[in-house]
Amino acid sequence: MAAVKSADPHEALIKALPEKPRGRCIVVGAGKASAAMAAALEAAWPEVDLQGVVVTRYGHAVPTQKIRIVEAAHPVSDAMSEVASMLMMEQVKHLNADDCVIALVSGGGSSLLALPRQGITLADKQAVNKALLKSGATIQEMNTVRKQLSDIKGGRLALAARPARVITLIISDVPGDDPQSIASGPTVADSSTAEEALEIVARYGLALPEHVLRVLNTPRAPVTAAEIHDDIRLIATPSGALAAAAGVAQRMGYTPLILGDALEGESAQLGVMMAGIARSVKQHGLPVKGPAVLLSGGETTVTIGDSGAGRGGRNTEFLLALACALKGEAGIYAIAGDSDGIDGTEDAAGAIITPDTLSRTTLDAIGMLRGHDSYSYFAARGDLVVTGPTLTNVNDIRVILIT
The missing domain is CATH 3.40.1480.10 (MOFRL domain)
Structure with missing residues (x-):
């Protein structure tokens, strides 16, 4: 219980908050702790005009006043995972440099965020997820594949928020606390490649549909640190x-x-x-x-x-x-x-x-x-x-x- 209490979102988040923003403040997030983090943010900044969407696992929602909480499936995405992703991408459109995006990220976010790349469907993503979960792949390996099939993971949510400043508050659940791996890093620059994803698929013998492999083989430039204005803060760790x-x-x-x-x-x-x-x-x-x-x-x-x-x-x-x-x-x-x-x-x-x-x-x-x-x-x-x-x-x- 002491271990769990040390990662309490209310206590951990308050210590890591930035200065209050001058412009709009949009809140997005994903993970099993994201709803509790959103409630903690509202309590800490009662006078700030917050708005946004976070997604958490079914049964993990808590009451909030300004930030919308969406519940979705874990460990395999469902339709609400895709709805939540689309709502978040809509929230971060048309921001300016005075605006601020607070991203509340914790473990479990990878399956809770599902925005398939063109050429694949949510059903394809679900099938890939199930195959990865049965394969024995590590969480980092699973997320490398997931990012290559997503239009929101691997920094693409932060890319959509440009030129606003993005501050990511993270409760880590992955070995090594790599922000790229936690919830597949929706607001973090990404160094993984399609070649790495294909090597993982081959190594674990995953039988993926031909059109999914075609998407993995389609080159796409990764999101770099130079492209996004990110500020990453680990607020609780293993x-x-x-x-x-x-x-x-x-x-x-x-x-x-x-x-x-x-x-x-x-x-x-x-x-x-x-x-x-x-x-x-x-x-x-x-x-x-x-x-x-x-x-x-x-x-x-x-x-x-x-x-x-x-x-x-x-x-x-x-x-x-x-x-x-x-x-x-x-x-x-x-x-x-x-x-x-x-x-x-x-x-x-x-x-x-x-x-x-x-x-x-x-x-x-x-x-x-x-x-x-x-x-x-x-x-x-x-x-x-x-x-x-x-x-x-x-x-x-x-x-x-x-x-």
């Missing part, structure tokens, strides 16, 4: 969330060790690796002496084969693999969850494991792990962590406690 959790652990008498805020790879493989580190702490006092708390963040992947899968997200899959590798090791506990409160597409943020996670049930943990059915395993045991939408998003928070 590293800040882990630092907040470490502070709480220390006050409780545990030695915290942050292993990194950008760990990637297969969720199950990370679970096995973390089990080895936890055992080393307990048995040898390395790399830290117990009692200790191992903290990590980032975004792992779950690669689903052609046979499909049960229910689960990357955090529950990580935890089930961790439990299977620990085999009931005494004195080791863990919690992992997505800071937005939704682990993939499920209604839980994540789950917890204890030394008796495997022994308190007759369920086949290894079989369910292989079938990517980790949600069902923890649901049957009553060990899911259900928070509901937290209205922020700084990626996954993983905590392993060694007593």
Whole structure:
């Protein structure tokens, strides 16, 4: 909870606001935290004539007075994703140099913004998104492809706002906090290329329709920093969330060790690796002496084969693999969850494991792990962590406690 609170949009946004604009102030944005950020902006600038549109995931809207909130689908775009994108592009037309655009950007924005390039449809974008989600590609790789098929991502929203000044306030959910990758950077200069996107498609063996490949093969100049007047401010990050959790652990008498805020790879493989580190702490006092708390963040992947899968997200899959590798090791506990409160597409943020996670049930943990059915395993045991939408998003928070 300390990790989530450190990324609270109301507290984080107020510290990063620029001077109040002289001209019009248009607000746009996308992401799971964008509606909460919009409400925080209205509260901070009650006398400013704000107007605009932000899009968030269904169930993540909050009341606002001046800024319109649109809800759309995640992780695969729907018609409202396209409507929201068109509304935003309309809002930033016909601005002048005295006007200001405030872009409120957070994780999840890529699927919430959908404005297909000429030659492809929303249905094409949906199909590409589904293929990417199943492929095991990293979030950066997925966004590289998404940007090449979009007329709003990759800085194109900022390009449409010229000559107005664009100030982008970001709650980061991606490893490395690269503004180009967060929500596919709608207001950020873009260095990705069509060649990179095609290489990703080939590497993961994505079977895309011929007309989609034609669009990817159609040259288009990227948006450069020289073309847009952007001011990018990271207001909350995964590293800040882990630092907040470490502070709480220390006050409780545990030695915290942050292993990194950008760990990637297969969720199950990370679970096995973390089990080895936890055992080393307990048995040898390395790399830290117990009692200790191992903290990590980032975004792992779950690669689903052609046979499909049960229910689960990357955090529950990580935890089930961790439990299977620990085999009931005494004195080791863990919690992992997505800071937005939704682990993939499920209604839980994540789950917890204890030394008796495997022994308190007759369920086949290894079989369910292989079938990517980790949600069902923890649901049957009553060990899911259900928070509901937290209205922020700084990626996954993983905590392993060694007593």
